[in-house]
Amino acid sequence: MKSLPLLAALAFIVAVPAIAGDGIIDLTKLANYAAQPVPAYLTPGRTNTGANTITDLGATLGRVLFYDKRLSRNDTISCASCHQQARAFGDTPAASTGVAGTTGRHSMRLINSRFANEVRFFWDERAASLENQTTQPIQDHVEMGFSNTLGDPAFADLVTKLSAIDEYRVLFAATFGTTAITEARVQLALAQFVRSIQSFDSKFDTGRAQVANNGQPFPNFTAQENAGKQLFLQPSPQGGAGCGVCHRAPEFDIDPASRNNGVIGRIGGGTDLTNTRSPSLRDLLGPAGQTNGAFMHDASLTTLNSVIDHYNQIPVINTPANNNNLDNRLRPAGQLQNLNLTQGQKDSLVAFLRTLTGTAVYTDARWADPFDANGQLSLVILPSETVAIENHGNGTATVSSQGAKGLTYQVQSSSNLQGWTTVTNVTADATGRVAQLVPLSGTAFYRFIYQLP
Numbered sequence: 001m002k003s004l005p006l007l008a009a010l011a012f013i014v015a016v017p018a019i020a021g022d023g024i025i026d027l028t029k030l031a032n033y034a035a036q037p038v039p040a041y042l043t044p045g046r047t048n049t050g051a052n053t054i055t056d057l058g059a060t061l062g063r064v065l066f067y068d069k070r071l072s073r074n075d076t077i078s079c080a081s082c083h084q085q086a087r088a089f090g091d092t093p094a095a096s097t098g099v100a101g102t103t104g105r106h107s108m109r110l111i112n113s114r115f116a117n118e119v120r121f122f123w124d125e126r127a128a129s130l131e132n133q134t135t136q137p138i139q140d141h142v143e144m145g146f147s148n149t150l151g152d153p154a155f156a157d158l159v160t161k162l163s164a165i166d167e168y169r170v171l172f173a174a175t176f177g178t179t180a181i182t183e184a185r186v187q188l189a190l191a192q193f194v195r196s197i198q199s200f201d202s203k204f205d206t207g208r209a210q211v212a213n214n215g216q217p218f219p220n221f222t223a224q225e226n227a228g229k230q231l232f233l234q235p236s237p238q239g240g241a242g243c244g245v246c247h248r249a250p251e252f253d254i255d256p257a258s259r260n261n262g263v264i265g266r267i268g269g270g271t272d273l274t275n276t277r278s279p280s281l282r283d284l285l286g287p288a289g290q291t292n293g294a295f296m297h298d299a300s301l302t303t304l305n306s307v308i309d310h311y312n313q314i315p316v317i318n319t320p321a322n323n324n325n326l327d328n329r330l331r332p333a334g335q336l337q338n339l340n341l342t343q344g345q346k347d348s349l350v351a352f353l354r355t356l357t358g359t360a361v362y363t364d365a366r367w368a369d370p371f372d373a374n375g376q377l378s379l380v381i382l383p384s385e386t387v388a389i390e391n392h393g394n395g396t397a398t399v400s401s402q403g404a405k406g407l408t409y410q411v412q413s414s415s416n417l418q419g420w421t422t423v424t425n426v427t428a429d430a431t432g433r434v435a436q437l438v439p440l441s442g443t444a445f446y447r448f449i450y451q452l453p
Helices: 056-067 130-134 155-163 166-176 183-196 203-208 223-233 304-312 343-354
Strands: 024-026 378-380 388-391 396-402 408-414 421-427 433-439 445-449
Touching (some): 056 166, 056 183, 130 183, 155 166, 166 378, 433 445
Antiparallel strands (some): 388 396, 396 433, 408 421
16 A cells, blocks of 8 residues: 655754744745835835845845844944834934944934935935945944954955854845855845835825825814925925925925035034935834934934924024035025924924824834844744645655745655655745655655755
8 A cells, every 4th residue: 555655844943042932034924025005196106126126035134134233343233223113213312323433423214215216325325325325334434343444354254254144044045046145135135125114104194095185185184284284395485384395295205406404513513514315204203202313414403393493494504605515495595594484383394294103114023123132033944834745646746835935945755754865956936835746656754854055
């Protein structure tokens, strides 16, 4: 009598965490990064991914890299140290702490970067793309310390460091097809993760979905919030504050042609006229109204009221004579902007800006720290509960399981469940399915097993 094969599909786990159920990434059940819903009312074509399309695997790898302190020379600082989920991926101190001091500018919030027209990054726009931006903090002497200067190791040393870590060999192989780790691949993965961070569940979004355009009164808004919205959107020569000229709804990103906004201080003292970028105005505050950090590149404005006061009357110290990079929209007819807003109008603007805050981005597990309390990470490569056996009725059967897309597994056989022989290798297909045709002669047991490259 012929015995139907038994498949023992094994889960491959690296660095098992001390806290059960924490720090586990299941590569066979990836989170949805690539196909997140976006509102229909966003500006058509407002996605700046370029050739680096977001994938679930790529963003998963980017998430691990984003939170991994081993990307700093002394294992103390990660990207998330200065861009915290609880703060809309910003930071509360004026200057963030790095491996060798503090940053020269305030950490910029990362919300909705994929939907910005401005493709350059950093306050002074020195990075031509998000990909280019992602590894500059890693290679900064103060921030993460792989600068190859002042006694720091080089980025090549980080590549060697990461290449020795089991989970990275698995993640890079699953994402890119080989275990090779390069700066370009690190950039691609980090950029995918950052672009996946989106926030479209605010009070503004609820209202915008119910009307035909941004300018119509929102039915879920208070009278004050609707008044603030009109002030924000309406150009200043027409009775509004003109905020929407540079911060365009509904994305509230910065106009790429913007120059500096009249805030010219430098953390630690001095003058800096080079800052021309801004993050999206979404999630300026947290869901409970708490601060996500001070505003501007030097964190010199600590409340929304102080921000509005600044734009209401550009300080005289920032006259064209000593700020030749001031945006011309802030000095109409050669005169520094003075909107003459009443206190009631200022309060309405603040009320409106508060409607731009969402909730899910602060807690969604897709963007949370994947490591456990001990800084460890587990990867599930092949789950034991998804085994299938299909008897073809001709003396053969197909054994299959759900694995991780692109990874190569060994098919092994045994007659006694003790000694195992490798029959062949099989690579999981685009859906993650791994399958092998086997004979039904004699007593045989089969399993898929993943081994580190």
